[in-house]
Amino acid sequence: MDDALLIAMVGLPARGKTYIARRLSRYLSWRGHPTRIFNVGSYRRELVQGHQTQAWFSPDNVEARVIRLNLAMRALDDAFEYLRGDGSVAIYDATNTTRRRRDLVLQRCGEEGVPVLFLEVVCDDEAVVDDNILATKLEAPDYAGMERDAAARDFRARIEHYTRVYETIGDDDSSYVKLIDNGRKTVVNRVHGRVSERALRFLMVLSRVQKPVWLTRHGRSEYNDLDLLGGDPNLTDTGRGYARALAQHVKAHAPEGLQVWTSTLRRTIQTAEPLGYETFQFRRLDEIHAGICEGKSYAQVEAEMPEEYAARKRDKFRYRYPRGESYEELIERMDDVVLELEREHRPTLIIGHQAVLRVLYAYLMGTEREACPHLDIPLHTLLELSADLYELRESRVALG
């Protein structure tokens, strides 16, 4: 529980707390900090009979208030349980809109010896709040079978109840981040520690707008033909054929404003050529470095360096080629690429390499990081990834 951290969300309903919690959870898990979200609303839906309409959320409803407090504490207890086990970060997804409630959270965390970072989401733009209600609340189980207008009215009344008692964080002794108006303004108070700082860095580039990311490996290279590792080979004729097919597909289907990123290695640059786009070459996108095994075949490695071959087989995620890299290190190298992707508001086509794309895919699709070395990213296949607020989508197009 050395690195344990509780991130307690703060804010009125429909401000995007859950969206931010999910994005942050995915990112931190990918960085190697197992993270889980404890959403008090889910506890209510699971444990309280029937559907609750707005009156249930009124601060004047004494009976419901007791139940709500119990649910909140139950979620918090589960969060501690998680942190005592394998968990590193628990995101406590509740409104926590009163100072009193936050003091209770602080007190419980103090008892458990878990540091707290409050993450307040502030948005006073009614249009954005309305969008959030329409996009995420009306289809929720709470409003199953209810007419949309009535549901929206009910939800706005629920927000009203919270607004009456809402106190924004003003306590400068505690550790908090306030995200105001969707990235316009950020207030950072007493944020220390590696995990909090990483979370902060991500939050500062995170946008509500998610653009499609397309991933493809380079076309078939001379080394693919020879089954050799690494190097900087040229495309084969087949590989050039894929590059042309990719260009045709992009021409027909590319989202507007597409930008193209490649590595600095010939095979990705050559794959980009027929596109006719201005491309950005990132050294960070170069293939995993196989160190002293560069230019050798797997068969050669097995024959000449049986211990290395065996070590790699045992733990492909952590195995590092001598003077080369491991998948684990590759995630660290890809961190800047991921932050750059989040910072950009343009759809992006990344022409990369197998290991590099596995690592990016794991981030984009929320795959477990240890599974990276086993993800299937075949040659001559375009992966079109996109995301809604809460949903990740993938389609694979075989080309060439």
Added chain:
Amino acid sequence: MDDALLIAMVGLPARGKTYIARRLSRYLSWRGHPTRIFNVGSYRRELVQGHQTQAWFSPDNVEARVIRLNLAMRALDDAFEYLRGDGSVAIYDATNTTRRRRDLVLQRCGEEGVPVLFLEVVCDDEAVVDDNILATKLEAPDYAGMERDAAARDFRARIEHYTRVYETIGDDDSSYVKLIDNGRKTVVNRVHGRVSERALRFLMVLSRVQKPVWLTRHGRSEYNDLDLLGGDPNLTDTGRGYARALAQHVKAHAPEGLQVWTSTLRRTIQTAEPLGYETFQFRRLDEIHAGICEGKSYAQVEAEMPEEYAARKRDKFRYRYPRGESYEELIERMDDVVLELEREHRPTLIIGHQAVLRVLYAYLMGTEREACPHLDIPLHTLLELSADLYELRESRVALG
């Protein structure tokens, strides 16, 4: 002028604006954004006859006010001049404490097409302000020949004049960062763009406390004897002798709380062994990667790859070994190490490699980045670097 940025400091005197400006300037220059500070106080001292006492800074002193405005505009004009030339970032080091003055800066920047980032330094802790006055102001040319108590009184009265008209930034349309109480709290508003974001990331770890950093290369290795590049060789007997001598010196002279960092390569780990410290191994501290030249001698490279040899000779800073790294890229790789050094409040001994230490040295001592490949960091020599508020110091100890 593509990446041009004006960073305008804001804040009362003796809040540490100049210290922050200097640290930031050194960091941004090292990252490849040529940065210069335009300090209005220096313009006054150069252009206005005599020494000005506090009355000169009173808002009621109409004549002096005109002169002060002229000086401020003159410094600003020079900043634009710099940005039209080779400069990338101009730090405008003035108080800029009134909204009206900041509007003027915004207006001038608008005319010049230069984006502005306001950087406000807030500190209400009188003890810290007094420390700053004692540490930096009384020895300044303004008070040459004046008794210290009288000088301090005069300076406090000068601050009073600014306090009367001070308006903290509240304009949420502009781009600003507020640093409050020495890193406790940070407010970030509309900060966009690569240079601003880099500056921000640095500012968020920057501390007023500068701890000594000791740098040394590993002891003599088997590859040093053979004049070979890269690899992961062991220490020679001579190298082990240095490791023991280093341990003795550290035992006798190490600052309290020293931590020891090495790379992941054998020769630095072996050099750390006799110290008896717990050490942290950072892959980021591994030597510059010589790619396909690893394990070769310079003579071999010259003979077998004359074009590579010649290209490297032409531009040693930007030259990249095929499948390896350049010094320029090494700076990028060292960025996290530098931020980690700033974040840590402990003295640090880094046992590293020639190229890596050249790059760290350039940051720590403010050496021009293009000079990195030519810095002299000999074997068996300990570099003890330390810094005061405004002063960088180096001593070299030959050992073993």
